Amino acid sequence: MGGLNRYIFKKAAISIGGLIIFACCVLLMERLLRIFDVVTNSTNPASDASEMIFSLLPYYLGIAVPLALLLGTIITVDRFSRSSELTAALGAGVSLFHMTKPFLLIAAVLACFTMVIEGYLQPVGRYNYRQVENHIKQTAFTAALREGTFTAVGDRTFFAGTGLPGAGIGPIFIYEKIMDEDTEGGDMNQTGFRVTTAGKGELIIREENGDSSPVLQLEEGRGFQVENNQQLGGELSFLKSSIAGAATVTTFRMRGDDEREMTSVELFQNREGSLFPKVNPNVNNSTLHLRIAKAVLLLLLPFVAVPFGLNYGRNPSSAGVFVGVVFIVGLQKLLEFGQSLGAAGKIPPWLGIWGIMAVVVVFAGFLFWKSAYKMGQPPLTSFAQWIAHVQKQIKEKIGPNRTRKLDDQHA
Incomplete structure (x- = not known):
């Protein structure tokens, strides 16, 4: 070179x-x-x-x-x-x-x-x-609840209010898919869903065998289940209930x-x-x-x-x-x-x-x-000259008076 x-x-x-x-x-x-x-x-x-x-x-x-x-x-x-x-x-x-x-x-x-x-x-x-x-999104479950946003964790979707002063978080809404394995292809299909609501709740960490497992404790709530999008499987009212493993991390799909x-x-x-x-x-x-x-x-x-x-x-x-x-x-x-x-x-x-x-x-x-x-001439210079030539021809065709009016309008 x-x-x-x-x-x-x-x-x-x-x-x-x-x-x-x-x-x-x-x-x-x-x-x-x-x-x-x-x-x-x-x-x-x-x-x-x-x-x-x-x-x-x-x-x-x-x-x-x-x-x-x-x-x-x-x-x-x-x-x-x-x-x-x-x-x-x-x-x-x-x-x-x-x-x-x-x-x-x-x-x-x-x-x-x-x-x-x-x-x-x-x-x-x-x-x-x-x-x-x-x-x-999975490990940030606790913070997401306190922010008052919808958060998907596995088959569950959680929502909680911005928090009750001195009384935990709430109100709480939980939507959970009911999955069943397809007998023909072996794939998991949704056959229904379960909805749980509660006035308030509290997220605690349960220590078992050295592992930390999150548990969401609910109070004053109701729940019901829909199967095959038609049949009401059951309805429940409770004063206290717990959901274990709410923030368990699932493995991401293969590439x-x-x-x-x-x-x-x-x-x-x-x-x-x-x-x-x-x-x-x-x-x-x-x-x-x-x-x-x-x-x-x-x-x-x-x-x-x-x-x-x-x-x-x-x-x-x-x-x-x-x-x-x-x-x-x-x-x-x-x-x-x-x-x-x-x-x-x-x-x-x-x-x-x-x-x-x-x-x-x-x-x-x-x-x-x-x-x-x-x-x-360089390509862009030739192109610019061609554009100027076209503009000149247009002005000549429409006449000097019309051109002067257009120039006055633009001014």
Whole structure:
């Protein structure tokens, strides 16, 4: 790598790296509010919040990396253009493709990084996040009761008032599902429910054999049971009653019920739906194609970003960053739309992803070829001139008087 390429590589790496960090911080801000809301009732909020944030980082890195690569390349090339460094390099016989090599090297590194993020870290992190969230909701039973919110613990849903001064908590409402095993498939199905209400209650810890078991003691309550959603199984009024094990933690489900929790290797092995039967093969395969396409896309972005960052002349365009954001966001949405069509079985899973990628390849190739070998006006400058020409023609057609009235109205 020559001195010029090392110089470009250094400037680009700083811009892209800084944008990745900035984008992750911005994206995490919205989720932090939800995390803080979840860990409010946790017995160890700092540790749980840190673990949830760490689990979410791969997801937001997957969003930030392509955005940072595109914008960082545009900003770096734009700075070279404005400082006349790009003009000097071209005048010295250095081709635009040669100056694009540092950006391609960074894109290749980030593509490998994205394969690891999308293929392993992100699905495992998503599962860990859901596991921690489920654990917090179960172990935070005592605090949730005192906060006066609905809290699901296993098959039970609890609600309690904000508390009675000097008299425990209350009023209390408990909804409990009645589950029965299906004789055919062996799955647990809900056959009814049980409702318990009480005027007040108190949560105590019972020590047995060295283990702490929570017990909810109720006073002045009633309860009834409905079976098969029709028959009233029984009704009970009581002065005092206890519910043991109200906050017993149940094991979270195994990873693999959601295709977004499966690694790329598992998705590849499950192409026919034999490894994870609960995941539809179309959903499985469309997700796998999308992950591969996201890594390939990074190799194409420099051929789009470099032309967007070019500026010649005395009046350089400043629309590169705006057009870049619109381009990458629109492309991400198109890929997600193609994935949804493949997942629904309306088109082959590969077609919804790679059809769009083929269009991107043609667009990037034409844009870079025109910028590197035609040496005309940069794409965005030409586009801006075309817009100005269209506006001029419109003004000429509607007449000078009408144009003057429109200008007066805008003023």
